[in-house]
Amino acid sequence: MTDIIDRLAGVTPGGTVDALRRHRPATRDNAQASYHALFENIEAASATLAERAAVAQFVAILHDDEVAAAHYAALTRESGGEALERAVTELAEAGRTEGPYGEYPAEGPLVGESVAGLRFAVDDHAREILGERTAASLEHAHLLVFRPRESSVAALTALGAAGWSTDGIVTLSQLVSFLAFQLRVAAGLRLLDTEDAA
Amino acid sequence: MTEQTIDRAEAATTCTAGAPAPAAAGILSHPEASVPLAFTQAEIGWLPWLEPAEEATLTERQYEGLVDRGRAKSDYFRLLVRDPDILRARTLTDKDIFYNANDGLPRAERELAAAATSRFNGCIFCASVHARFATHHSKRHDDVQRLLDDGIDAVQDAAWRAIIDASVALAATPSRLETRHLDALRAAGFDEQAVSDVIHSAAFFNWANRLMLSIGQPDNPPGE
Numbered sequence: 001m002t003d004i005i006d007r008l009a010g011v012t013p014g015g016t017v018d019a020l021r022r023h024r025p026a027t028r029d030n031a032q033a034s035y036h037a038l039f040e041n042i043e044a045a046s047a048t049l050a051e052r053a054a055v056a057q058f059v060a061i062l063h064d065d066e067v068a069a070a071h072y073a074a075l076t077r078e079s080g081g082e083a084l085e086r087a088v089t090e091l092a093e094a095g096r097t098e099g100p101y102g103e104y105p106a107e108g109p110l111v112g113e114s115v116a117g118l119r120f121a122v123d124d125h126a127r128e129i130l131g132e133r134t135a136a137s138l139e140h141a142h143l144l145v146f147r148p149r150e151s152s153v154a155a156l157t158a159l160g161a162a163g164w165s166t167d168g169i170v171t172l173s174q175l176v177s178f179l180a181f182q183l184r185v186a187a188g189l190r191l192l193d194t195e196d197a198a
Numbered sequence: 199m200t201e202q203t204i205d206r207a208e209a210a211t212t213c214t215a216g217a218p219a220p221a222a223a224g225i226l227s228h229p230e231a232s233v234p235l236a237f238t239q240a241e242i243g244w245l246p247w248l249e250p251a252e253e254a255t256l257t258e259r260q261y262e263g264l265v266d267r268g269r270a271k272s273d274y275f276r277l278l279v280r281d282p283d284i285l286r287a288r289t290l291t292d293k294d295i296f297y298n299a300n301d302g303l304p305r306a307e308r309e310l311a312a313a314a315t316s317r318f319n320g321c322i323f324c325a326s327v328h329a330r331f332a333t334h335h336s337k338r339h340d341d342v343q344r345l346l347d348d349g350i351d352a353v354q355d356a357a358w359r360a361i362i363d364a365s366v367a368l369a370a371t372p373s374r375l376e377t378r379h380l381d382a383l384r385a386a387g388f389d390e391q392a393v394s395d396v397i398h399s400a401a402f403f404n405w406a407n408r409l410m411l412s413i414g415q416p417d418n419p420p421g422e
Contacts, residue, residue: 016390017394020390020391020394021394023391024294024295024298024394024398026290026291026293026294026298027291027294027295027298027398030287030288030290030291030294031287031291033283033286033287033290034284034287034288034291036287037281037283037284037286037287038284041283043281046281062371062372063371063372063373064372064373065372098370098371098372099370099371100318100319100320100369100370100371102320104235104320105233105235107235108235108236109235109236110235110236110237110320113349144408144411144412145371146371148319148320148321148407148408148411148412149319149320149321149411151408151411151412151413153225153227153247156223156225156247156248156413157225159223160222160223160224160225161222163222164222164223165221165222165223166221166223166224166248166249166280167280167281168223169223169248169413170248170277170278170280170281170413171280171281171284173408173409173412173413174278174281174284174285174288174409176408176412177404177405177406177407177408177409177412178284178288178405180371180401180404180405180408181401181402181404181405183373184368184369184373184397184400184401184404185397185398185401187368187373187375188368188373188375188394188397188398188401189394189397191375191376191377191380192380192390192393192394192397195377195380
């Protein structure tokens with residue numbers, strides 16, 4: 001079975017990075033098991049494959065990872081159609097920025113470290129294409145990707161109002177957070193493997 | 199005690215057999231909680247914003263998701279166990295990255311990568327736990343405390359500077375990790391397995407921070 005991180009990072013079979021990964025089989029296998037749990041062996045009642053793929057494509061583009069973006073865009077197209085894939089691409093392009101940023105509580109000593117930045121919102125036109133649930137999930141994904149320290153009860157309330165269940169919010173939170181891991185491992189190993197091959 | 203209020207997006211939450219539409223999320227808020235405002239190595243608590251699964255109703259699959267049955271006592275893990283398969287895979291990934299330390303990066307430096315990532319992302323809870331672990335394994339309380347008090351740019355020795363810089367560069371979105379960060383780690387004496395371990399330890403905390411921040415809040419223990 002193809003290992004997804006090997007594929008996203010372009011790991012050279014038999015090379016140094018391949019050997020480093022195989023020296024930590026539990027890490028390698030459970031990163032793969034995480035992908036399997038979120039994208040292959042799913043509970044569609046909490047979040048459908050198209051909903052998961054749209055979020056993943058959006059998050060991959062926000063991370064400026066072209067390989068992962070192409071992978072998840074294909075999954076969006078297969079599970080949700082071309083209009084969805086196109087809408088997600090346009091929104092992600094509009095939502096690109098650099099993080100992490102965000103406000104710390106005004107009454108605390110960290111307020112001096114507060115950094116202003118984009119507050120992403122899905123426009124009405126895109127909202128019609130995506131539907132309320134997916135629109136809300138992308139807004140939440142943008143929050144978690146770029147300003148996780150501003151996560152709030154209000155953000156979860158917005159997801160609930162858009163139709164997300166408690167189980168669904170747990171899955172969505174895992175999904176975005178897992179991608180923050182997967183895309184960084186891929187980016188780091190890609191850098192290591194490039195040096196190895198050079 | 200913390201006052202806990204339940205605010206449901208929809209009034210009807212009764213689940214009956216054969217009714218597949220899940221109820222909209224019930225949100226928990228904690229208006230009386232004491233929120234930590236600064237990074238600390240002290241033990242602090244965590245309060246969920248969504249209802250954890252009830253311990254009495256946990257299935258065998260959910261216990262497998264918890265990995266350690268004792269985690270059924272934790273609100274955090276009983277909330278995550280609503281999606282047991284990803285919780286199990288995540289927990290096993292976490293344990294291997296941080297505890298499989300026969301070679302590669304020493305435990306203290308794995309915890310330092312976790313603490314630096316948490317400091318940069320702004321996860322006061324995660325930073326408290328892993329700064330404490332970094333101090334425990336390194337016996338360098340003051341160096342760890344400087345990371346918490348003065349931030350990622352505070353003065354550190356060359357090896358810790360290399361760990362913190364690589365972790366922070368990787369935590370940026372998009373990633374700013376470059377060859378020079380990996381070279382600095384090698385120059386500080388870390389081998390290729392250790393460099394890979396830095397990447398994994400730091401990357402993992404981008405998962406942990408976002409999960410911990412997304413679904414609940416840190417809480418000062420009573421009396422503080």
